[in-house]
Amino acid sequence: MTKQNHPTGSKSERIESGTAAAVTEVAKTAGNSKSETGRPGTPDVNSKELTQEEKTALKAREHTIGRCLRGGWELAEALAEIDTRHLYRGKFKTFQHYCQKRWRLSYRRVRQLIDAWQVRMRLVGVVDEKRLPETECQVRSLVLLKDAELQAKVWKQVSDEAGGQPTGGQVTKAVKAFLPKPTRPQVDEVRALVRSLERFRNDVAGENPELDGVLDVALDCVNAVLAKREGSGKTEPVSPDSSGSKTGKVTSPESVASKEGRTEGQKAA
DSSP states (O other): OOOOOOOOOOOHHHHHHHHHHHHHHHHHHHOOOBTTSBBBBBTTSSSSSOOHHHHHHHHHHHHHHHHOOOOOOOHHHHHHHHHHHHHHGGGGGSSSHHHHHHOOOOOHHHHHHHHHHHHHHHBBBBBOOOGGSSSSHHHHHHGGOOOOHHHHHHHHHHHHTSOOOOOHHHHHHOOOSSSSSOOOOOOOHHHHHHHHHHHHHHHHTTTHHHHHHHHHHHHHHHHHHHHHHHHSOOOOOOOOOOOOOBSSSOOOOOHHHHHHHHHHHHHHH
16 A cells, blocks of 8 residues: 655645746746836737737726726726727727727716826825725815825825815815915906917818817807906007007907918809
């Protein structure tokens, strides 16, 4: 009868030894695997083809998104990972396109969720777990403060004053105290903006009638601001500019010619 050799040591010691060996083997595999980017264990985000691990991660994250579409930190975290790891690239060119086509989510809303989630992650370990933000709207304005320490300071201050979870309005009020005071544009700055818009409109004149209309509206709005900065709600005479215009509405000869050209083109059509 053959005598079997049994491994020495307790059962727990054998399990720990086996686990350590497995972890070492995984680490070796990850260290030896290189993508085309040259970074160990990092897939090539320039390739449309997802690795098997990426496909698994994408499936798991999309399951979370489908379950939490109304909002929540899980949704934000899932979207953030898909964006960071470019997991959308298998079928979509950009993350924005992915959000709009796959989930019918506006990119603006997605960025709000991700930015708020990132702020919350910075607060983990800094504030008590019970005081961590519960919703995205609570920390939406904290995103305006780029410094992580300042974000934590404001959140601690407001949550202490509220005795728990503050409202989004309370946070916004506190954030405003740390933001630079907005300054009204000077007349010369507004005039410079008008001229820039005029030049851009002249460059694209006739290429897109819809864009021409939008630019005309934009110029009217900016000129209205200029009129207000002159001291009244109406267009008042101002000092002549380089184009020879003596009114608050800055109109260059090139823009006049462009407008006339478009009008004649429309008549001819």
